[in-house]
Amino acid sequence: MTAMVATQPLVTVSGTAIAMEGDDIDTDRIIPARHLKSLTFDALGTFVFEGDRQNAKAAGAVHPFDAPEHAGASVLVAGENFGCGSSREHAPQALHRWGIRAIAAVSFGEIFRGNSATIGLPCVLLTPEAAAEARAAITAAPAAEVTVDLETKRLRVAEHSWPVEINEALRRRFVSGTWDSLSTLAEGTQDAADLSRRLPYLNGWQAA
Amino acid sequence: MAATLYSKVFDQHVVRELGEDQYQLFIGLHLIHEATSAQAFAMLRERGLKVAYPDRNVATVDHIIPTDDTSRPFADAQSEAMLSALEQNTGSFGLRFLSPERRENGVVHVIGAERGLTQPGLTIVCGDSHTATHGAFGALAFGIGTSQVRDVLATQSVIVNRLKVRRIEITGELAPGVSAKDVILYVIHRLGPKAGVGYAYEFGGPVVDAMSMDERMTVCNMVVEGGALVGYCNPDDTTFAYLHGRPSAPQGEEWDRAVAWWRSLASDPDAEYDDRVVFDGGEISPMVTWGVNLGQSVPVDGRVPGPAADAAGEAALADARTFMGVEAGQPVAGIGIDVAFLGSCTNGRLSDFVEVAEALRRSGTRVAEGVRALAVPGSQEVRAQLVERGLDKVFEAAGFEFRQPGCSMCIAMNQDRLNDGETAASSSNRNFKGRQGSPTGRTLIMSPLSVAAAAVRGAVADPREVFGISG
Numbered sequence A: 001m002t003a004m005v006a007t008q009p010l011v012t013v014s015g016t017a018i019a020m021e022g023d024d025i026d027t028d029r030i031i032p033a034r035h036l037k038s039l040t041f042d043a044l045g046t047f048v049f050e051g052d053r054q055n056a057k058a059a060g061a062v063h064p065f066d067a068p069e070h071a072g073a074s075v076l077v078a079g080e081n082f083g084c085g086s087s088r089e090h091a092p093q094a095l096h097r098w099g100i101r102a103i104a105a106v107s108f109g110e111i112f113r114g115n116s117a118t119i120g121l122p123c124v125l126l127t128p129e130a131a132a133e134a135r136a137a138i139t140a141a142p143a144a145e146v147t148v149d150l151e152t153k154r155l156r157v158a159e160h161s162w163p164v165e166i167n168e169a170l171r172r173r174f175v176s177g178t179w180d181s182l183s184t185l186a187e188g189t190q191d192a193a194d195l196s197r198r199l200p201y202l203n204g205w206q207a208a
Numbered sequence B: 001m002a003a004t005l006y007s008k009v010f011d012q013h014v015v016r017e018l019g020e021d022q023y024q025l026f027i028g029l030h031l032i033h034e035a036t037s038a039q040a041f042a043m044l045r046e047r048g049l050k051v052a053y054p055d056r057n058v059a060t061v062d063h064i065i066p067t068d069d070t071s072r073p074f075a076d077a078q079s080e081a082m083l084s085a086l087e088q089n090t091g092s093f094g095l096r097f098l099s100p101e102r103r104e105n106g107v108v109h110v111i112g113a114e115r116g117l118t119q120p121g122l123t124i125v126c127g128d129s130h131t132a133t134h135g136a137f138g139a140l141a142f143g144i145g146t147s148q149v150r151d152v153l154a155t156q157s158v159i160v161n162r163l164k165v166r167r168i169e170i171t172g173e174l175a176p177g178v179s180a181k182d183v184i185l186y187v188i189h190r191l192g193p194k195a196g197v198g199y200a201y202e203f204g205g206p207v208v209d210a211m212s213m214d215e216r217m218t219v220c221n222m223v224v225e226g227g228a229l230v231g232y233c234n235p236d237d238t239t240f241a242y243l244h245g246r247p248s249a250p251q252g253e254e255w256d257r258a259v260a261w262w263r264s265l266a267s268d269p270d271a272e273y274d275d276r277v278v279f280d281g282g283e284i285s286p287m288v289t290w291g292v293n294l295g296q297s298v299p300v301d302g303r304v305p306g307p308a309a310d311a312a313g314e315a316a317l318a319d320a321r322t323f324m325g326v327e328a329g330q331p332v333a334g335i336g337i338d339v340a341f342l343g344s345c346t347n348g349r350l351s352d353f354v355e356v357a358e359a360l361r362r363s364g365t366r367v368a369e370g371v372r373a374l375a376v377p378g379s380q381e382v383r384a385q386l387v388e389r390g391l392d393k394v395f396e397a398a399g400f401e402f403r404q405p406g407c408s409m410c411i412a413m414n415q416d417r418l419n420d421g422e423t424a425a426s427s428s429n430r431n432f433k434g435r436q437g438s439p440t441g442r443t444l445i446m447s448p449l450s451v452a453a454a455a456v457r458g459a460v461a462d463p464r465e466v467f468g469i470s471g
C-alpha cells in the first residue's frame, strides 16, 4: 500500500497574472456542470469559464481567459468569495489545467480553497485594498511579472508588493513539499482506529 | 463547560491536531454520488489502496440519472458511463450502493435522512456542497472535493479547520404561506452570500423549534449559498420521532442509549457563540431571487433593486440585472417564466409535494399555457408515497410532468435543462449563471408553493394570492 506520495515543494509561483473583477465568482461559472460528466479531469483546462467566455464573445467582448495578453498566465487575482458554490474539484482542476498555479483573493469559497490545497494550488488571502491595488497594477501592465511567494508571504506585481495570508500549517506543507493530504492522513491511521473504538455509534451506543 | 453542538461533535471526532488550527477529523458517514467520485476511486486504485471503513460509506446515483426513460443503457452515453463506473467502483471496493435497479435511489441528501443513515452526532461528508442538509439532525455535515473523497475512502478522515459558530435565531412565528425556504432565503438576503465564510450556522429559536425535519433540512441545505460550510439544528424530540423506526436507525436498547447520547450533544443553553443574530419570523414574506447569487432576493411584493449607492455595488447589481433581463425598480411579481421546476435536495421531499398538490387541488388551478412544469421527487421513496396517495394524478391533472427521482433541472446534468434565454421558477438552491444548463438560461429561486404559483400564472406571483391562503 502506497498511501504516501512525494510532492514537489511549492515556494514561489511566478509568471503573468489575470486580474478578475467582481465578487462571488461561483464554481458553476468556473466550470459548468456539463463538464462533470467525465470520468477524468484531463480535458477540463479548455473549458474553464466556458459559459462566461461564450457570453462575452456573443456580446463582442473578450473574457480575460481569452485575452491574448493573458495567454500562459499562472497567477489569478480575484475579489471576495472566489469559488463559492458547489464542491466540484473540477473548478480548481480546470484552472490548474489551464495553467493557473496560485490564486490570491480577498476571500474564497470554503470548499474551493480546501480542494485547491489538495491539488497543490495555493490560495492566499489579500486585504480588499491590496486586492484592488494588485488588480489595478496587473490591468495597467498585463505583461508584468507577478509572484506569489509562500516563503515571505507576499504577492509581488513588478516593483509593488503586498502581504498575503495562508494557514501556517498548510503553508509549511506547501513549502516543504509535504502537501499531499492523503500522506498526512495516513500517518494518523492508528489514531483513527483508536478513535473509532471510542465513538458511541460504532460501539453499540455505549457512552465513551 | 458549556459548549455548542459544533464543538462537542468536532472534539469527539478529532483524530489528530495538525497544528495551526488544522485537524484530522474522523468521518462517521461518507455519502457518495457519481458526479464527484469516479476520479477518487481511480486515484485509490493508482495508489493500490483499499477502502478503510467500507461500512461507513454509502453510494447512490442522482446527478446524471434521467427522469423520464430510465431504462438501461441510458440514451446519453456519458451518463451511462458514469453510472456503470459507480456500479463497478462500489462493487469492487465492497461499498453499499442504493441502486435504481432496486428502486432505492434518490438525491443523496434526501435518501440519507429517509433511511435513517443521517443521525445526530455524526460527522458526515459527501463530494457535494449541499451535504450541509444533514446538519438538520444535529450532525456536523459538509461538502468535500474529489481528492478528499479519495482521502475519506482511504482513511475515513479529512483535514479541516475549526469553524466559528454563528447562532441564528428566528423568533415569533411564520405567517401562513411562508415556508422554510423563505426563511433561509431571507437569512441569506439579510446576512449576504459571503457572511458565512469561516462559520458554521446554528439555527434555533421558536420558528426553527416548531419546524418539521423536512423544513429543517431545507434551511440547513442552503447555508452554503450564504457562504457557510456547515449548518445545523440541535437534535430534539422532533428529530428522534423522525428517526425512530427508520431502516438504519438504532433499535431497542441501542435506541435508548443513542437518544441519550444525541440529547447530550445539543448546544448548552449558556454556550458561547462567535456571533449571534436574531430575526423576527413574523417579518418574513415569500421570497424570490431576481439575480445571480442567493443574496439577490426580495419579498414577492418587492422590486428589483438599484441603482446602488456605491459604484462597485452598482456594477455588481447591473451585471446581475443585465444577465437576468430585468430593470431596476421593476416589481418581481410579473416576471415571466418558461419553466417551473419542483424538486432538488432543497425541496424535493414528501411534504414539499404534498403542500403543492393540496394547494393545486384546493384551488383547482392549472399550469399556464406555454409553461413547461416538472415535478421531480427527491427519491424513489418520496415518489412511491406520492403515488400511493394519488398525488401524482393531481400534479398531472394540473399540467405538471410527474417524473422519476433525481437532481434533474437543479443542475441540468441529465436531459432536463433550460433552453437558451429561458427563465425558470425553481425550488432548487442556485441561481448562478448557467446553472440550469444554458449559458443564457435564468433561474428564479423560490419556495415550492411560489413555484406552483408562478407555474399557474406564467409569471412570478404571490402564492398566498394565487392559492387563497390567508391568516
Ligand code: SF4
Pocket (backbone or CB within 6 Å): B062, B063, B107, B108, B109, B128, B130, B344, B345, B346, B406, B407, B410, B411, B428, B429
Ligand atoms: S439536487 Fe441539486 S444541489 Fe442537490 S445534490 Fe442534486 S445537483 Fe446538488
